Amino acid sequence: MTRKDLLDIESLSREEIEHLLDQAGPFKELFARSVKKVPALKGKSVLTLFYEPSTRTLSSFEVAAKRLSADVTTFDVPHSSVVKGESLRDTIATLQAMRTDYIIVRNKMAGIPLAIARATRASVINAGDGAHAHPTQALLDGFTFKEVFPEPAGKKILVVGDILHSRVARSTTTLMRKLGVEVAWLGPGSLVPKHGPRDVKRFTDYDEAMKWSPDTIYLLRVQMERQTAPFFPSLREYTKLYGVTQERFKRIADQGTYIMHPGPVNRGVELCDDVMEYERCLIDQQVENGIAARMAVLYWLKPQSVLGD
Amino acid sequence: MSSLLIKNANIAAEDSDDLSKADVLVENGIITGIGKGLDAAGDTRVIDASGKVLAPAMFDTHIHMREPGQEAKETIKSGTEAAINGGVTGVVLMPNTSPAIDSAAVVRTIYDIAERDSRIPVYTSGCITKGREGKELAGIDGMLQLGVKMLTDDGDAVPDMLLLKRAMEYASEFDCFFASHCEVLELSGPRALNEGVVSCRLGIQGTPACSEEICMDRDIRLAHATGARIHIQHVSSKIGMETIRWWKQMGAKVTAEVSPHHLLFNEEDIGNYNTHYKMNPPLRTAEDNAALLQGLKEGVFDIIATDHAPHTPFEKAQDFVSAPNGITGLETAVVSLFHHYINKGEFGWGLLVNRYSAAPRRMMGLDPVPVVEGGRAEFILFDPQGSTTFTAEYMESKSQNTPFLDKTLDGSIDLVVLGEEVLLER
Numbered sequence: 001m002t003r004k005d006l007l008d009i010e011s012l013s014r015e016e017i018e019h020l021l022d023q024a025g026p027f028k029e030l031f032a033r034s035v036k037k038v039p040a041l042k043g044k045s046v047l048t049l050f051y052e053p054s055t056r057t058l059s060s061f062e063v064a065a066k067r068l069s070a071d072v073t074t075f076d077v078p079h080s081s082v083v084k085g086e087s088l089r090d091t092i093a094t095l096q097a098m099r100t101d102y103i104i105v106r107n108k109m110a111g112i113p114l115a116i117a118r119a120t121r122a123s124v125i126n127a128g129d130g131a132h133a134h135p136t137q138a139l140l141d142g143f144t145f146k147e148v149f150p151e152p153a154g155k156k157i158l159v160v161g162d163i164l165h166s167r168v169a170r171s172t173t174t175l176m177r178k179l180g181v182e183v184a185w186l187g188p189g190s191l192v193p194k195h196g197p198r199d200v201k202r203f204t205d206y207d208e209a210m211k212w213s214p215d216t217i218y219l220l221r222v223q224m225e226r227q228t229a230p231f232f233p234s235l236r237e238y239t240k241l242y243g244v245t246q247e248r249f250k251r252i253a254d255q256g257t258y259i260m261h262p263g264p265v266n267r268g269v270e271l272c273d274d275v276m277e278y279e280r281c282l283i284d285q286q287v288e289n290g291i292a293a294r295m296a297v298l299y300w301l302k303p304q305s306v307l308g309d
Numbered sequence: 310m311s312s313l314l315i316k317n318a319n320i321a322a323e324d325s326d327d328l329s330k331a332d333v334l335v336e337n338g339i340i341t342g343i344g345k346g347l348d349a350a351g352d353t354r355v356i357d358a359s360g361k362v363l364a365p366a367m368f369d370t371h372i373h374m375r376e377p378g379q380e381a382k383e384t385i386k387s388g389t390e391a392a393i394n395g396g397v398t399g400v401v402l403m404p405n406t407s408p409a410i411d412s413a414a415v416v417r418t419i420y421d422i423a424e425r426d427s428r429i430p431v432y433t434s435g436c437i438t439k440g441r442e443g444k445e446l447a448g449i450d451g452m453l454q455l456g457v458k459m460l461t462d463d464g465d466a467v468p469d470m471l472l473l474k475r476a477m478e479y480a481s482e483f484d485c486f487f488a489s490h491c492e493v494l495e496l497s498g499p500r501a502l503n504e505g506v507v508s509c510r511l512g513i514q515g516t517p518a519c520s521e522e523i524c525m526d527r528d529i530r531l532a533h534a535t536g537a538r539i540h541i542q543h544v545s546s547k548i549g550m551e552t553i554r555w556w557k558q559m560g561a562k563v564t565a566e567v568s569p570h571h572l573l574f575n576e577e578d579i580g581n582y583n584t585h586y587k588m589n590p591p592l593r594t595a596e597d598n599a600a601l602l603q604g605l606k607e608g609v610f611d612i613i614a615t616d617h618a619p620h621t622p623f624e625k626a627q628d629f630v631s632a633p634n635g636i637t638g639l640e641t642a643v644v645s646l647f648h649h650y651i652n653k654g655e656f657g658w659g660l661l662v663n664r665y666s667a668a669p670r671r672m673m674g675l676d677p678v679p680v681v682e683g684g685r686a687e688f689i690l691f692d693p694q695g696s697t698t699f700t701a702e703y704m705e706s707k708s709q710n711t712p713f714l715d716k717t718l719d720g721s722i723d724l725v726v727l728g729e730e731v732l733l734e735r
Contacts, residue, residue, distance in 0.1 A: 010510070011581075088627065110512040111582040111628040130630075132512030167512055195509040 002302045005117040005124040008133035009174040017142065017178055023296035024143045028289065030067065040299055041070035047100040049075045049091075050127065051107040056263055056287065057127050057137075061104050064294035070102070088112070092119045101303045105129075121304035125297060131165050137262055138171035140293040142179060144286050145216065148258055153180030158209055160242060161220030161270060162191045162231070168262045169220055173200060184212055187220075187242060190231040206242055210251075216258040216282075219244065219270045235269055244271040249278070258282055312336045313726070314349040315356050315690065318363035320680050323667045326657030328362060335686045338728035343682050356724070362691040365662055365678045366398035366725060367643060368669040370459070371542060371566065371614035373635065374400075376422060377415075378407025383619040383707050385419070386426035388639070391617070391706035393429060393732045395640040396689040396722045401673060402433040404441065405464035411436035413451030420455070428732055432673060434459035434488065437476050443468050449480050458673055461488035463542060466524050468494060470531065477537035484674070486538035491524035491549075492516075492590070501630050503591040507576040513630060518546035518597075521590050526552055533561040540672065541565040543616050545590035547600035554609045564672060566614040569642050572601050573649055574712065582629040585712045588618065589634040605664065606656055612672060613665040615642050619708030637706050641713045643689070644697045648718040652693065686726050695721030 009017070030036050046065040050058055058074075065072045075095075095103060095116075102123045105113045110130035117124035128134040142152075149155050157176055163169045163185045173183050177199065184201035185192050186209040192202055203209035222238060232238050239245065244252065244259070249272055252259070259271070259281045267273055275281055313335040319328035320343070334342035334349065349355055374388040383391075385402075392400050402419065404410035410419060410433055423431035435452035439445045441462045449460065460480060466489065467473040477487060492500075497516045502508050504515025525541055532539035533556070544550055544565055553565045570588060575595050579586045586592055604610050618635025625632050642665070650656050667677035678687035698717040701709050725733040 089623070109628050109630050111630065114582055115626070115628045130512050131514075170510070170512060193509045195504070195506045 002300070004302060004304055005113075006135050006297055006301060007113050007117060007124065007126045009135050009138045009171045009178070010133070012178070014178045017139070017175060020139055020293070020296050020300060021143050021146055023300065024139070024289065024292040027067075027295040028292035031288065031292070037067050037069055039069045041065070041068040044070045044101045045099070046070045046072045046102040046104065046298070047075050047095065047098070048072065049077060049095075049103055049105045051077050051105075052128065054106060054127070056290075057106065060287070060290040061127060061294055064291045065102070065298060067291070068295055068298055070298070073100070088115065089119075092116055095122065096120055102298060102301070123301040123303040125301070128167055131167050132170065134167040134171045136290070136294050136297055137168050138175040139297065140286055140290040141172045141218070141260065141262075142175045143289045143293050144260065144282050145176070145181070147285070147289075148282070149215065152176075154182070155216070156182045156184070156212065156214045157216045157218055158184050158186055158212065158214035159218045159220065160186045162223055163187055163196070163220070164191045164193055164231075165223055166220050172218065173197070184209060184214065188232045188238070206248070214257060216260055217244070217252065219259065219261045219265075221262065221264065222266055222269050239269055243269060244275055246272050246274065249274050253278060253280075256280060260286060263287065312350065312353040313356065314347060314353050315358045315363060318358040318361060318690070321362050321364035321658035321662050322679055323365075323659055323663035323677070325659040328658060333363060333680065335726070338686050340680060340682055340684045340686055343680070356690070358690055360692070360694060361723065362658060362693060363680055364658060364689055364691060365666040365680060366687045366689050366727065367396050367665045368399040368673075368675075369397050369615055369617065369639060369642070369665070370401040370612065370669045370673065371403065371463075371568070371616045372400045372639065373403050373405065373616070373618045375406065375619060377418065381621055381707070384426070385422045385431060387705060387707045388617070388619070389423070389427040389429050389431060391637070391639045391704065393725055394705045394722070396643045396691070396725055397639055398429045398687055398725065398727045398732070399670070399675070400429070400431055401459060402431065403463045404434050404436045404461065409436050409441045410434070411439050411441070411447035413448060413455055416452050416455045416457060428730070429727060433457060434461050434463070436460070437462045437467055437487065438472065441465060443472065446472070446476055446479065449476075450483075453483050453485055458485050459488050459540070460485055461490065461542070463488065463490045466490055466492045466494075466528070470527065473528070474531050474535060477532055477535040481535055481537035486540055487528075487532060488540040488542055489525065489528040490542050491521045491528060493520045493524050496520035496523070499630050500589050500634065501587065501591070502579060503576045503593045505576055505594060507579050511579070511582065511629070516589075516591055518548060518593055521545060522549050522552055525549055529553075529556045529561055529563050532563065533559070538562045543568050543571065543590055543614070544601070544604075544610070545571045545597065546593050547597050550600050550604035550609055554604070557609070564611040565609065566612045567601050567605055567610040568614060568616050569638060569645055570636060570712070572598060572605065573645060574598075578712070584625045584627070584629055584632040585636060585710060585714070587629060587632055587634055588616070588636055602655065606660065610664065612669045613642070613646070613661075614669065615639055619706055620710045621708060622710070625710045635710070637708055637711045640704050640706060641699060641711055643691070643722060644718050644720050645713060647691070647693070647720040652719050686728055688726055689722055690724035692721045692723050693719070695723065697721045
């Protein structure tokens with residue numbers, strides 16, 4: 001059970017997902033020790049190639065790679081540039097010449113990590129491509145979810161917000177479904193696709209969605225910067241209809257529903273300040289688990305230089 | 310070739326699913342005899358066609374030859390050889406070359422290149438607007454004087470309705486017709502794939518079928534109002550097909566084409582970003598496939614045309630959004646339609662001959678080329694028992710951007726004859 005690349009959740013089997021989630025546990029236990037490093041990837045090189053700005057994911061990968069004793073290089077690319085045509089080919093040729101073992105790539109175009117993976121012997125990890133996939137986010141979400149619900153099958157998760165533009169929504173939905181978790185989407189009609197997986201419920205009304213009694217509410221960041229045309233009239237209206245306001249939070253807390261969010265949060269838009277202090281808010285846990293999940297992925301993948309031809 | 314005798318051929322004719330068994334004698338490029346037990350003079354070449362189908366050669370009205378301007382993808386030379394390889398002996402070029410075919414001067418250049426490089430007749434369409442920019446009318450009269458019959462900005466719609474209406478008013482009384490690539494750009498997004506389950510899964514904004522359907526209705530409506538003849542290109546959706554059916558019932562002067570890929574494939578074939586299934590209009594759903602086939606059988610679609618669109622391997626190896634739209638079609642159309650439809654009894658040779666040989670020629674104001682005594686020899690010999698593997702070596706096109714690459718299908722084109730010349734023999 002080895003793979004060269006991690007490009008999406010779709011292509012992983014349930015067994016592979018559970019293997020990765022099981023592997024993340026022991027890595028997380030390391031974090032409590034004074035020496036947090038293991039020599040698993042000593043002498044290996046990891047290169048980060050982020051065409052979109054990122055602080056959380058990029059640092060999370062860097063920390064994960066360093067705790068595995070790998071050498072980490074940040075390949076400096078202008079965030080505004082679109083990799084296409086000759087520039088992508090040139091970049092891949094350059095990376096190939098550097099004989100790097102792992103490439104962690106983020107790009108605003110869906111499918112770019114696949115194009116790179118096909119052209120290089122290095123292991124490619126998709127750190128987010130357009131609205132397509134963000135597999136390590138899904139793994140850390142799955143890991144966090146399992147910490148709360150060790151038997152996740154049959155539990156319910158409600159993903160709220162801009163599903164249309166969200167790679168997190170897609171990958172996390174796919175992973176949860178593979179674990180047997182029931183998934184529903186909630187958001188404005190213009191941001192919740194009608195062509196999602198058949199077994200995913202689709203809500204556009206907050207109260208209707210709450211009647212479904214989710215065990216966890218997964219809030220997405222409202223991504224104003226991705227919107228090329230207005231998808232809803234105003235932030236105020238969005239918050240009124242879909243935000244976890246003070247009033248809604250009280251009911252959520254009463255019911256003991258968990259809250260997750262991939263970060264960074266827009267306070268006062270998708271959630272109110274009080275949520276951040278809520279004991280069942282898993283946001284900080286998600287960040288910590290991100291490192292463990294990414295260590296598990298790096299440890300699991302086998303570059304072709306290792307596998308041979 | 311002075312004379313050729315084809316023995317025991319099964320002759321296909323338009324709108325008849327029966328094949329008639331006979332010998333066919335060709336002398337000096339003319340069919341001089343059809344009958345049983347024909348004898349030949351001493352120097353006549355005899356070909357035994359037992360079990361094979363002799364059909365009129367095909368004619369494709371939607372071809373991107375890329376010359377001038379993008380000769381790395383295709384040239385008139387390589388493209389016409391690809392046509393011959395697919396049993397096609399006449400083509401109509403689309404004007405989205407660089408420079409665009411928008412004036413008599415460029416049309417003349419095309420004819421000059423074809424005269425030098427092509428073994429089959431090459432016709433060209435001309436732009437509606439200068440440079441296909443949708444701003445000013447192209448040099449329409451000059452192109453029509455040189456025999457251009459089809460006016461189109463193919464690759465794009467004409468976004469400005471008033472300009473299109475005026476073009477139709479201006480040209481509708483000349484001997485020409487309009488052909489529309491239908492799309493409302495505001496709805497199209499990055500023009501990569503259909504809006505549906507696959508666009509949702511792959512995280513790319515899809516182009517909804519209504520983008521095409523709205524523009525189609527708009528263009529037919531304008532043509533109907535102005536009295537122009539209009540042809541709708543590469544219809545991809547069920548409602549698009551029904552739109553054309555409705556307008557035909559209303560008496561509009563409209564014809565329409567369907568491409569083999571929109572019949573045979575749908576969005577699910579894209580799988581994991583396979584760019585060999587990326588074209589515009591995009592592949593839609595299995596339900597659309599079924600409706601388009603129905604529309605073809607019922608005559609809503611007057612013709613089959615491939616939208617042969619070559620691109621280099623490098624261009625198609627880019628990520629899905631960046632890779633250009635289009636696949637090649639000239640070399641695979643007859644064999645793939647035989648394999649998937651004729652061989653399975655979905656329709657007969659009569660329909661293929663009508664939609665891909667006779668009707669397209671009539672649309673262009675040309676005579677069909679039936680296999681009849683006194684007719685010009687312009688036919689293919691097809692072996693239903695044979696098979697074809699579409700390897701890079703097999704294909705004459707400069708580009709191999711086709712889903713059929715390295716696939717093996719039933720049937721093979723063994724002979725292509727045009728007048729006195731045997732263009733291809735396998």
